[in-house]
Amino acid sequence: MSKTIIVSNRLPLQIKLQKNNLEVKPSVGGLATGMKSIHEDGNGVWIGWSGLTEEDLNESVSRQVNQALEQVNCASVPLTQENIDNFYLGFSNKALWPHFHYFMEYTEFEKDQWDSYQEVNQKFANVVLEHLEDGDKVWVHDYQLLLLPKMIKDKKPEATIGFFLHIPFPSYEIFRTFPWREDLLEGMLGSDLIGFHTYDYERHFLSSVRRILRLEVQFNEISYEDRIVKVDSFPMGIDYDKFHHAAKKHVNLPNDKKSELRKRLDDHIQSSSNAKLILSIDRMDYTKGIPNRIRAFEYFLDKYPQFKEKVRLVMLAVPSRSDVPQYRKLKRETDELVGRINGKFATVSWTPIWYFYRSMPFENLIDLYTSSDIALVTPIRDGMNLVAKEYVATRVNQDGVLILSEMAGASNELDEAILINPNNFEELANALKNALEMPLEEQKKRMGILQKRLSRYTVEKWAKEFMKSLNSTLKEDTDNAVQKMNPTNQDSMLNDYNKSQKRLLFLDYDGTLAGFKNNPQDAKPDAELITLLDQLNEKQNTDFVIVSGRDRETFEQWFNHKSYSLITDHGVWLKDKNEDWKMLERLKTDWMDNILPILESFVDRTPGTFIEKKKYSLAWHYRKADPELAMKRAMELNTVLTSMTSNNDLKVLKGNKVMEIKSSSVNKGRATSRWLTKGPYDFIFAIGDDWTDEYMFDELPNKAYTVKVGSKKTKARYYVKDTENVRELLSRFV
Ligand code: GDG
Numbered sequence: 001m002s003k004t005i006i007v008s009n010r011l012p013l014q015i016k017l018q019k020n021n022l023e024v025k026p027s028v029g030g031l032a033t034g035m036k037s038i039h040e041d042g043n044g045v046w047i048g049w050s051g052l053t054e055e056d057l058n059e060s061v062s063r064q065v066n067q068a069l070e071q072v073n074c075a076s077v078p079l080t081q082e083n084i085d086n087f088y089l090g091f092s093n094k095a096l097w098p099h100f101h102y103f104m105e106y107t108e109f110e111k112d113q114w115d116s117y118q119e120v121n122q123k124f125a126n127v128v129l130e131h132l133e134d135g136d137k138v139w140v141h142d143y144q145l146l147l148l149p150k151m152i153k154d155k156k157p158e159a160t161i162g163f164f165l166h167i168p169f170p171s172y173e174i175f176r177t178f179p180w181r182e183d184l185l186e187g188m189l190g191s192d193l194i195g196f197h198t199y200d201y202e203r204h205f206l207s208s209v210r211r212i213l214r215l216e217v218q219f220n221e222i223s224y225e226d227r228i229v230k231v232d233s234f235p236m237g238i239d240y241d242k243f244h245h246a247a248k249k250h251v252n253l254p255n256d257k258k259s260e261l262r263k264r265l266d267d268h269i270q271s272s273s274n275a276k277l278i279l280s281i282d283r284m285d286y287t288k289g290i291p292n293r294i295r296a297f298e299y300f301l302d303k304y305p306q307f308k309e310k311v312r313l314v315m316l317a318v319p320s321r322s323d324v325p326q327y328r329k330l331k332r333e334t335d336e337l338v339g340r341i342n343g344k345f346a347t348v349s350w351t352p353i354w355y356f357y358r359s360m361p362f363e364n365l366i367d368l369y370t371s372s373d374i375a376l377v378t379p380i381r382d383g384m385n386l387v388a389k390e391y392v393a394t395r396v397n398q399d400g401v402l403i404l405s406e407m408a409g410a411s412n413e414l415d416e417a418i419l420i421n422p423n424n425f426e427e428l429a430n431a432l433k434n435a436l437e438m439p440l441e442e443q444k445k446r447m448g449i450l451q452k453r454l455s456r457y458t459v460e461k462w463a464k465e466f467m468k469s470l471n472s473t474l475k476e477d478t479d480n481a482v483q484k485m486n487p488t489n490q491d492s493m494l495n496d497y498n499k500s501q502k503r504l505l506f507l508d509y510d511g512t513l514a515g516f517k518n519n520p521q522d523a524k525p526d527a528e529l530i531t532l533l534d535q536l537n538e539k540q541n542t543d544f545v546i547v548s549g550r551d552r553e554t555f556e557q558w559f560n561h562k563s564y565s566l567i568t569d570h571g572v573w574l575k576d577k578n579e580d581w582k583m584l585e586r587l588k589t590d591w592m593d594n595i596l597p598i599l600e601s602f603v604d605r606t607p608g609t610f611i612e613k614k615k616y617s618l619a620w621h622y623r624k625a626d627p628e629l630a631m632k633r634a635m636e637l638n639t640v641l642t643s644m645t646s647n648n649d650l651k652v653l654k655g656n657k658v659m660e661i662k663s664s665s666v667n668k669g670r671a672t673s674r675w676l677t678k679g680p681y682d683f684i685f686a687i688g689d690d691w692t693d694e695y696m697f698d699e700l701p702n703k704a705y706t707v708k709v710g711s712k713k714t715k716a717r718y719y720v721k722d723t724e725n726v727r728e729l730l731s732r733f734v
Pocket of ligand 1: 166167236282283360361383387388390
């Protein structure tokens with residue numbers, strides 16, 4: 001039975017080791033809850049670091065830990081202290097975390113840490129590969145493991161792999177400055193499905209993929225090598241019922257059962273008729289905007305002094321990554337700010353900020369949520385922010401106001417909150433005043449809508465939706481009738497080839513026999529290719545023809561001294577082995593004078609594009625242009641040209657990063673089907689990479705072996721990954 005393997009940096013467990021005594025406790029985080037049903041389904045495994053370094057463990061304890069983990073269907077990745085320093089505290093938290101959150105001034109690019117990041121991702125891959133069986137699915141989580149999908153895919157191409165990024169994906173302008181940007185993107189593209197919290201992160205990622213890797217993106221699908229990678233947004237939810245039910249219990253608690261914290265919070269609320277509590281909860285992280293929030297609170301108290309002695313900011317900052325210098329600096333800054341502001345405003349009976357630097361048990365967290373009239377969630381940048389959602393879930397009487405930063409992913413879904421820009425103190429101070437004075441009726445209206453939404457799209461639903469989408473990538477794959485050329489179907493094709501009496505091979509040139517170059521003239525055949533073509537040309541009973549959109553002049557230059565059969569200009573010219581060139585189609589060229597100025601105006605407005613003037617066609621190449629601008633211009637040009645060419649017997653062909661205008665009476669399909677009359681052939685093979693080759697695949701008889709290069713979206717029967725595979729395949733014919 002197939003299973004799902006979940007992979008995250010940390011296992012959803014807390015392991016305590018005291019004097020060789022082992023205590024394993026499940027952790028109760030949102031992710032663990034969401035993944036619960038998937039983990040428990042069948043014989044699922046969760047792979048991650050246990051929290052104990054190799055230095056913490058001796059052989060016998062290590063065995064004990066592994067056994068304990070096995071019992072709860074987990075497996076650990078062995079990491080050393082050096083790994084933690086360089087991979088986790090180093091590359092993950094000093095390069096990726098600040099960079100992806102737009103804190104470029106905090107980003108450190110260290111080669112040693114990058115090496116460690118690769119090494120540790122490989123360690124994770126090794127453990128995954130030990131557990132991975134045919135038919136299994138893998139779901140990889142977060143920024144510590146960006147390289148893992150590719151490492152698994154390279155070893156197990158048939159594995160179905162999903163990846164979810166819990167933090168923002170930055171805009172292309174930021175991402176492009178990352179030294180190892182290609183490796184990170186390629187690592188992620190080992191997946192079949194890549195998920196983000198929001199559509200913004202999704203489009204930033206797609207933009208980087210287009211611009212940096214120059215890959216073809218259609219809607220939310222990336223054509224990568226011979227695969228399609230799907231990209232989508234899945235906003236993560238919370239365990240709504242857990243928070244809602246816990247809050248219900250808390251609200252009705254008798255006095256003697258209340259925690260000390262709750263009693264102190266109650267004291268404040270009862271201190272005057274309009275005393276209010278404002279809550280903030282975050283990990284102590286510079287992305288969460290803690291100092292800004294405190295300063296904005298100071299600004300608020302200065303601007304609206306009527307709230308002095310009435311409102312209190314209760315601030316819980318949970319210690320985090322304190323081995324990283326920026327976090328220690330943030331802690332110092334926060335301590336100082338709280339001290340200064342409390343000193344500035346405090347009276348004998350009131351301190352404006354209650355500041356806790358620690359983590360609290362769940363019950364106290366609920367005390368804070370249920371006692372606070374306002375939640376002030378103001379990150380500078382946050383992938384999602386679950387605290388905002390948890391606050392909503394705990395408001396069992398539907399009162400309370402959420403003030404939320406627009407820079408948190410959650411703001412996309414929580415429109416009924418008061419949304420603010422955390423850098424605008426004026427807006428923040430006014431939001432606080434509005435929230436404090438908001439009529440109960442309006443609070444209930446807003447809270448009601450928010451609760452309805454969050455109770456529907458829970459973390460469990462989120463995980464299920466992701467898995468459903470991952471499963472559908474698998475289904476699309478099996479539905480697709482186009483088969484990958486593999487050793488089995490290749491052998492059967494060669495068997496037919498060897499048995500046949502008269503064979504015909506049609507080979508496209510650019511993107512098939514030779515890779516693309518920025519300048520089309522640079523794609524000249526190399527020595528290896530010439531040797532291969534010579535060998536094919538010498539084969540007995542075998543006609544091989546290069547069928548190209550290239551012009552006759554170029555092929556004359558390149559293959560001048562050769563006796564190959566050539567079809568050029570998409571089928572205008574034909575040269576049969578030892579004969580002279582013949583014109584297959586008589587074509588007019590007077591239309592070019594009208595079209596050329598239009599193409600020139602597009603070249604002027606689209607840097608990096610250029611026109612190739614052929615004898616019978618005009619091509620506008622946009623391979624070197626910005627892909628997003630080029631796509632927009634290509635659509636524009638297509639509209640202009642189609643309206644102009646409709647009566648003109650002209651056709652606009654979309655090739656690979658090129659648009660070509662030519663007579664509609666000529667295409668590779670017509671040229672190749674004419675050649676068939678030289679038969680009968682009992683073995684026909686055609687291979688090509690773009691839309692112009694589809695005409696050829698379409699016209700050939702069903703029994704022909706038709707092969708597409710680099711994509712599964714084709715009328716061909718088979719596909720191969722790249723030009724290297726083409727050469728390997730053709731070398732089997734010689
Ligand atoms: C990352 C992304 C994204 C906090 N203090 C205590 C405590 N917590 C719990 C909260 C909440 C969680 O920690 C914090 O989650 P956030 O989403 O707010 O933030 P990150 O830790 O930065 O998480 C973030 C998330 O991943 C999920 O994809 O939303 O954007 O940065 O659940 O309740 N829990 C307890 N005591 C505490 O003192 N028990």
